[in-house]
Amino acid sequence: MESGERRGYSKEEKMTLYRSSRTCAICEQEIVEIDDAEVDHKIPYSAGGPTDMGNAQLTHRYCNRAKSGKVELRS
Secondary structure (H helix, E strand, O other), X not given: OOOOOOOOOOHHHHHHHHHHOOEOOOOOOEOXXXXXXXXXXXXXXXXXXXXXXXXXXXXXXHHHHHHOOOOOOOO
């Protein structure tokens, strides 16, 4: 990763994903409140995954943190 490259997703990107689908990409259950969600890298940033919308998935906060760097790809 290049120095200065952004690591996290913006609130606007999170809202875009939430409006598109409220289904957690990991557990496939509904995300009722946007505050319960996080934007996750499909391919982890630490493994070279870019911070762009093509590599973004909406997850429950708990599911994302339990994932702990594992690659979870769901379509």
